[in-house]
Structures are given as C-alpha cells and as structure tokens.
Amino acid sequence: MNKREFKDSVYSELAKITKSLANPHRLEIIELLAQGEYSVEQIAEQTHLPVANASQHLQVLKVAQIVDVNRQGNFIYYRLANANVFKTWRALRELGIERIATIEKLVKNFRKSKFDFESVTIDQLIKKIELGKVTILDVRPETEYNKGHIANAISMPLDQLSKRLKELPKCTEIVAYCRGPFCVFADEAVAILVKAGYKATRLEEGFPDWKIQELPVEISMN
Amino acid sequence: MNKREFKDSVYSELAKITKSLANPHRLEIIELLAQGEYSVEQIAEQTHLPVANASQHLQVLKVAQIVDVNRQGNFIYYRLANANVFKTWRALRELGIERIATIEKLVKNFRKSKFDFESVTIDQLIKKIELGKVTILDVRPETEYNKGHIANAISMPLDQLSKRLKELPKCTEIVAYCRGPFCVFADEAVAILVKAGYKATRLEEGFPDWKIQELPVEISMN
DNA sequence: AAACTATTCAATAAATTTATTGAATAGAAA
DNA sequence: TTTCTATTCAATAAATTTATTGAATAGTTT
Numbered sequence: 001m002n003k004r005e006f007k008d009s010v011y012s013e014l015a016k017i018t019k020s021l022a023n024p025h026r027l028e029i030i031e032l033l034a035q036g037e038y039s040v041e042q043i044a045e046q047t048h049l050p051v052a053n054a055s056q057h058l059q060v061l062k063v064a065q066i067v068d069v070n071r072q073g074n075f076i077y078y079r080l081a082n083a084n085v086f087k088t089w090r091a092l093r094e095l096g097i098e099r100i101a102t103i104e105k106l107v108k109n110f111r112k113s114k115f116d117f118e119s120v121t122i123d124q125l126i127k128k129i130e131l132g133k134v135t136i137l138d139v140r141p142e143t144e145y146n147k148g149h150i151a152n153a154i155s156m157p158l159d160q161l162s163k164r165l166k167e168l169p170k171c172t173e174i175v176a177y178c179r180g181p182f183c184v185f186a187d188e189a190v191a192i193l194v195k196a197g198y199k200a201t202r203l204e205e206g207f208p209d210w211k212i213q214e215l216p217v218e219i220s221m222n
Numbered sequence: 223m224n225k226r227e228f229k230d231s232v233y234s235e236l237a238k239i240t241k242s243l244a245n246p247h248r249l250e251i252i253e254l255l256a257q258g259e260y261s262v263e264q265i266a267e268q269t270h271l272p273v274a275n276a277s278q279h280l281q282v283l284k285v286a287q288i289v290d291v292n293r294q295g296n297f298i299y300y301r302l303a304n305a306n307v308f309k310t311w312r313a314l315r316e317l318g319i320e321r322i323a324t325i326e327k328l329v330k331n332f333r334k335s336k337f338d339f340e341s342v343t344i345d346q347l348i349k350k351i352e353l354g355k356v357t358i359l360d361v362r363p364e365t366e367y368n369k370g371h372i373a374n375a376i377s378m379p380l381d382q383l384s385k386r387l388k389e390l391p392k393c394t395e396i397v398a399y400c401r402g403p404f405c406v407f408a409d410e411a412v413a414i415l416v417k418a419g420y421k422a423t424r425l426e427e428g429f430p431d432w433k434i435q436e437l438p439v440e441i442s443m444n
Numbered sequence: 445a446a447a448c449t450a451t452t453c454a455a456t457a458a459a460t461t462t463a464t465t466g467a468a469t470a471g472a473a474a
Numbered sequence: 475t476t477t478c479t480a481t482t483c484a485a486t487a488a489a490t491t492t493a494t495t496g497a498a499t500a501g502t503t504t
Contacts, residue, residue: 003406004270006332010404011246013325014318018249022240023492024233040451048226053493055452060491065321074450074502084317091313095306096236099287103235110228182232184225245462262481275463277482282461296472296480 020064021088025049026057033067034086034208035140035179036147037079086208093181107181117190119204122213125175135169137176137200139189140207149207150177151216158185165196173199180206242286247271248279249311255289256308256430257362257401258369259301308430315403329403339412341426344435347397357391359398359422361411362429371429372399373438380407383414395421402428 001009021027028047032038038046044054058078061067066085067078080086096103120128128134136153138145145155156164168174174193178185186202193200211217223231243249250269254260260268266276280300283289288307289300302308318325342350350356358375360367367377378386390396396415400407408424415422433439 001332006328006406007250007404008246009328010325011250013322013328014249014314015244015246017318017322018240018244018314019491022237022244024230024237027236027240028229028233050494051451052453052495055450056492059452071501074448074500076451081321084313084320088310088313088317091306091310092236092240095310096239098306099303100235100239103232106228106231106235110223182229184228241461272464273481274465274483277480278462281482293471296478298481 017064017066020060020066021092023057023060025053026061027089027092029054029057029061030066030080030085030089031180031182033078033080034089034206035144037070037077039075039077041075043078083212086212090209090212097181111184111187117187117194117201119202120175121204122210122215125203126215128173128175133172135172135174137168137174137189138178138207139176139185140178144179144207146220148211148217148219150210151218153177153218156189158188161189161192165193165198168193168198170198173201175201175203177203177210178206180208239286239288242282242288243310243314245279245282247275248283249314251276251279251283252288252302252307252311253402253404255300255302256311256428257366259292259299261297261299263297265300305434308434312431312434319403333406333409339409339416339423341424342397343426344432344437347425348437350395350397355394357394357396359390359396359411360400360429361398361407362400366401366429368442370433370439370441372432373440375399375440378411380410383411387415387418387420390415390420392420395423397423397425399425399432400428402430 021030025047029043032043032046040055040058041051043049043058044051047054049057058067062069062078065081068081070077070079097107098104125134125136129136136150138149138153138155139158139161141157142155145153145157149155154167156167176186176189176193178189181204183206190200190202243252247269251265254265254268262277262280263273265271265280266273269276271279280289283300284291287303290303292299292301319329320326347356347358351358358372360371360375360377361380361383363379364377367375367379371377376389378389398408398411398415400411403426405428412422412424
C-alpha cells in the first residue's frame with residue numbers, strides 16, 4: 001500500500017462515519033440518546049418518525065458504530081456508543097451555532113418570541129453553586145432524570161411544575177435545565193416560574209454538556 | 223413557528239453543515255487547510271484531484287461557511303473559516319480512530335510496515351521541553367512552517383533532511399512533527415534520523431493540534 | 445404450540461450527490 | 475484593447491441516500 005492508497009482508505013472510512021451523522025433525523029436521534037437509552041418506538045415517537053423509518057436510521061448509526069444496542073424483553077434499546085460521539089455532536093452543534101447565522105437566529109428568535117429571559121452558562125452555574133445560593137431544577141421527563149442528573153438537582157418535569165410550585169423556595173434563585181440548547185423545556189419552566197414570582201433563569205447548555213465535563217453527577221436507583 | 227418546526231429547521235441546518243464535511247476529498251481538504259491557506263491549484267495537486275473537481279468541492283465548503291476565500295493576484299486562496307472547524311475535524315478524527323477498528327489498523331499497519339518507531343504525545347513533548355532536553359523538528363514544507371510552527375522548532379523539510387543532518391545535535395533527543403496523525407512526513411524523517419544514529423521519535427499529533435491547545439507558536443516573517 | 449408485538453427487512457420511486465467533461469468568466473498582464 | 479490564466483460554471487450520467495409501504499422475523503406471552 002502506498003501513501004495515496006493509505007490516505008484514500010483513511011479519509012473514506014472517516015467520511016463513512018461523517019455520512020452516518022449527516023442527516024437531520026439522525027442528528028436529532030443522537031441528541032436524544034445523549035440523555036440515555038431509548039427503545040425504537042420511543043425514539044420514533046420523540047422524533048415524529050414512522051417506526052420503520054426510525055429503525056432504518058438506527059441501522060445506519062449502528063453500522064457506523066455510533067450507537068450500541070441492548071435487548072430487554074420485547075424491546076430493543078439504543079444508546080450512544082461512547083463519549084466521543086457526544087463530543088462530536090457538540091463540536092458540530094457549536095460549529096453550526098457559530099458559523100451559520102440562520103441557526104443562531106432560529107434559536108434566538110424562537111426563544112425570544114416566546115420566552116424573553118436571560119440564561120446562564122455552565123461556568124456561571126458552577127460559581128452560583130459555590131456561593132450556595134441556587135436551586136437546580138431538572139425539568140426533563142423523570143426517566144431522563146433517573147438515568148443521570150446534575151448533583152443535587154430536583155426533578156420536576158415540566159408537566160408537573162405548575163402543581164408542585166410550592167415545593168420550591170422563593171428566597172433562592174432557581175436555575176432550570178433540560179436536554180441542551182435546542183430544547184425548550186427549560187424556557188417553558190422559567191416562564192412559569194417567573195410568572196409565579198420566582199427568580200429563575202435557564203441553563204444555556206444541557207445535562208450531557210455538564211456530564212461530559214466530568215462535573216458532579218448523580219444517578220437515581222430504579 | 224411551533225416546537226416541531228423549530229427543531230426541524232435547526233437539525234436540517236446542522237445536517238447541511240455535516241453533509242458538507244461528509245466526503246473523503248473534502249475531509250482531506252480540511253486537514254490540508256488546517257496547515258494554512260492554499261490556492262485551488264495547490265489543493266488539487268495535494269489531494270490528487272482534477273482542478274475543476276477540487277473547485278467544486280471547495281464551493282460546497284464555501285456555501286457551508288466552512289472555508290473563507292481571499293484573492294491575491296491571479297490566485298484564490300482558501301482557508302478554514304475558524305478554529306471550530308478544526309475542532310470539529312479533530313472530533314471526527316478521534317471518533318473514527320476510537321470507534322472504527324479499520325482506521326486504527328490502517329494507520330498502525332501502514333506506519334509499522336514502514337517505520338516501526340515509537341511516538342510521543344503532545345503532553346509528553348511538553349514535559350521533555352520543560353526538561354530542556356529536546357530538539358523539535360518541523361519536517362513539513364517550508365511554507366507551512368512559515369505560516370506557523372511550534373515555538374523553537376527548526377524547519378527541515380523532509381526533502382532537505384538527508385543533506386542537512388549535520389546541523390542537528392546528536393546529544394539531545396529529536397522529536398519530529400508534521401501535519402497530523404495521518405501524515406507520514408514525520409515517520410519518514412524519524413527513519414532517516416535513526417538510521418544516521420540520532421535518537422529520534424515522532425509527535426503523534428500535528429501542528430494544528432498543538433496550536434488549537436493554545437500552546438506556544440511562532441510565525442515566520444513573509 | 446399459537447398468538448402477539450417490537451423491530452427489521454426488502455422493494456421501489458424520488459431526491460441528492462458525485463465525477464467527468466468542456467465551456468465560460470474574471471481579473472492580470474501585455 | 476487583447477491575450478492569458480486560475481478558477482468557476484453547466485450539463486450529464488452514474489451512484490448513493492431517503493421515504494414509503496407492506497411483509498418478515500425474533501423473541502414474549504398465553
């Protein structure tokens with residue numbers, strides 16, 4: 001094998017991996033699986049895809065070794081193959097947000113049109129935690145909280161929030177977080193909280209961004 | 223715009239960027255441009271592509287805002303749009319090396335079959351520099367050295383190395399580096415050096431990996 | 445064993461991407 | 475202006491990717 005053949009092989013293998021990511025539905029699946037494992041049916045539902053279609057996309061990711069599989073009873077659960085997958089997704093996400101004005105505008109306009117609140121970054125949240133003056137609120141579905149959440153965060157899925165407001169302290173600031181910068185659960189939570197007179201902001205990034213930085217995480221029994 | 227429309231727009235924009243990367247030739251172009259800017263003709267030559275074909279791929283990258291353009295006289299020079307592009311390339315590269323056994327095998331086998339030497343990582347090189355017992359050798363083409371190189375590195379392009387051996391000290395260890403883990407300039411240099419009785423190893427990563435970590439860099443005049 | 449269910453497979457048409465040509469263009473040089 | 479040259483464009487055929495459909499499969503449950 002000469003130099004050129006070697007390069008051709010390497011780049012074509014890398015392009016195969018990149019191609020497996022280069023589809024809107026598959027990117028959405030990857031972001032979902034960054035929260036934990038899901039069955040085909042659940043993935044299909046969350047991404048609004050027909051099941052056969054979701055399965056087909058999952059096969060593409062499986063062949064590229066982007067996801068791993070594990071069967072439990074009748075269901076087959078998919079999960080990200082490892083931390084590098086999320087790192088790559090995040091690099092793409094940041095590249096997109098920085099380079100493509102369209103994406104930044106989409107995110108800002110969508111958020112602003114509905115919830116014109118400030119947000120905090122992970123670094124800012126860490127400082128608030130050190131000062132001890134913050135309540136961290138996980139507003140994702142409870143199953144995702146159970147699979148892993150920011151240490152000391154309280155679980156209060158969006159659909160329960162309004163009824164459980166009294167459990168939250170009014171004296172300290174509340175920071176709500178969800179799946180990531182493209183997820184609006186936290187925005188909706190902040191809107192409810194602010195309206196009810198709480199001091200609340202959203203975390204810009206999501207739980208997987210926290211975890212990948214090896215910041216303190218807890219997992220619930222179950 | 224509702225939540226689903228918002229998500230569809232965001233993921234489809236991100237997929238567009240990802241698709242612009244998802245081609246072996248374009249990945250190779252990106253790795254080349256990580257060394258500095260090049261004209262269309264130079265890019266075509268380095269990647270063994272017909273000029274019209276290289277130009278076509280560059281248009282794809284330009285539309286996706288992965289590269290920027292700058293005209294000088296008759297030539298049009300392309301460069302990476304910003305640091306996030308290289309970060310994304312690196313994430314893909316690491317994902318590939320880790321997940322795809324084929325790539326790791328390709329790299330190891332190709333290197334081992336020709337140059338069975340050890341290599342050092344950037345972290346290891348930093349320690350050697352602190353101890354002051356290392357000569358750093360940049361074996362890329364001189365133009366790439368001039369556009370930026372590791373601080374205190376000596377430029378000795380591969381094709382000049384054999385004739386200029388006497389310029390190198392025999393008492394200290396030599397670490398040669400080149401474009402990155404898929405580039406074999408440094409392997410070839412180490413082979414020549416070891417044969418001539420020098421103590422030499424290659425740097426596993428390349429200059430852009432050094433630069434992105436904000437380690438000390440120098441740029442030559444001109 | 446039979447019935448059931450979550451998932452995968454297979455076949456097809458439509459859409460997209462790619463390589464290959466040769467012509468067109470835009471700016472530099474004469 | 476005319477000529478020259480690096481680059482881009484345009485058209486086409488081949489290859490690949492995608493959505494859609496309905497059937498097949500593998501493992502559970504009855």
